[in-house]
Amino acid sequence: MSAAIDLHNLTLTYERRPAVHHANGRFAAGSLTAIVGPNGAGKSTLIKAIAGTLKPAAGRVERNQLATRHIGYLPQAAEIDRSFPLSVADTVMMGAWRSIGAFRGASRQHAQQARDALEAVGLSGFDQRSISSLSSGQFQRVLFARLLLQDASVILLDEPFTAIDARTTRDLLQLISRWHGQGRTVIAVLHDIEQVRQHFPSTLLLAREIIAWGDTVDILNDDNLRRAKNMAEHWNPDAQPCDANAEQIL
Numbered sequence: 651m652s653a654a655i656d657l658h659n660l661t662l663t664y665e666r667r668p669a670v671h672h673a674n675g676r677f678a679a680g681s682l683t684a685i686v687g688p689n690g691a692g693k694s695t696l697i698k699a700i701a702g703t704l705k706p707a708a709g710r711v712e713r714n715q716l717a718t719r720h721i722g723y724l725p726q727a728a729e730i731d732r733s734f735p736l737s738v739a740d741t742v743m744m745g746a747w748r749s750i751g752a753f754r755g756a757s758r759q760h761a762q763q764a765r766d767a768l769e770a771v772g773l774s775g776f777d778q779r780s781i782s783s784l785s786s787g788q789f790q791r792v793l794f795a796r797l798l799l800q801d802a803s804v805i806l807l808d809e810p811f812t813a814i815d816a817r818t819t820r821d822l823l824q825l826i827s828r829w830h831g832q833g834r835t836v837i838a839v840l841h842d843i844e845q846v847r848q849h850f851p852s853t854l855l856l857a858r859e860i861i862a863w864g865d866t867v868d869i870l871n872d873d874n875l876r877r878a879k880n881m882a883e884h885w886n887p888d889a890q891p892c893d894a895n896a897e898q899i900l
């Protein structure tokens with residue numbers, strides 16, 4: 651169930667402009683980590699690289715023989731199109747598509763698993779609803795149910811509570827804590843520092859470079875937060891990626 655993720659001198663760019671520079675470190679197997687930092691700090695970019703949807707410009711993400719299907723990735727809500735005419739049950743079952751297969755169709759067992767997952771996120775009886783008819787909070791619960799079906803060892807969440815009501819946030823935080831208790835490695839991009847202090851034992855503070863990474867109680871101090879803010883404010887968006895210590899792979 652557990653898996654570590656290592657960053658080796660990782661540099662991520664968009665059209666050769668660096669968004670994350672020379673990141674090194676390890677998300678320990680079974681750890682629960684918040685990635686925090688100012689706007690534009692590269693948090694989403696880093697999580698995309700860990701998920702494998704963005705290729706590094708230099709360095710690498712070491713997934714320690716973990717297959718992509720063992721990584722569950724929930725992008726920011728803005729990146730998900732829910733105008734698609736899909737039912738809640740079908741959306742949840744997409745979490746198990748690798749075991750269902752592209753052409754075989756879902757079995758009764760998958761349908762039951764989807765109902766169980768919906769019950770676990772407080773949405774019993776919602777299976778036949780269209781996803782376009784759900785509130786933001788309900789839809790986020792559906793996406794967490796989909797992650798439950800995927801049964802991933804590593805779970806990546808990009809701002810999972812943005813524009814989500816307090817009750818849903820509380821319920822989904824409980825689910826995250828359960829995943830952590832089961833030994834899964836969970837990494838979440840978050841903005842609410844108090845929430846991080848209360849629920850996330852580890853923190854990676856990012857401002858294009860890693861400012862600090864370790865136990866949340868040690869990392870989230872005024873000095874580090876000020877350094878992150880300064881670094882983000884003084885970042886030159888037109889800088890070229892520097893090659894120092896880089897292991898160019900593209």
Ligand SMILES: Nc1ncnc2c1ncn2[C@@H]1O[C@H](COP(=O)(O)OP(=O)(O)OP(=O)(O)O)[C@@H](O)[C@H]1O
Pocket residue numbers: 664665669687688689690691692693694695696
């Ligand atoms: N698809 C893209 N093409 C070009 N530049 C991008 C792209 N996505 C992000 N960027 C740029 O990369 C930098 C890092 O963006 P990213 O979204 O990773 O930051 P973030 O820390 O997640 O920000 P926020 O907290 O505002 O969501 C920003 O300067 C952003 O404008």
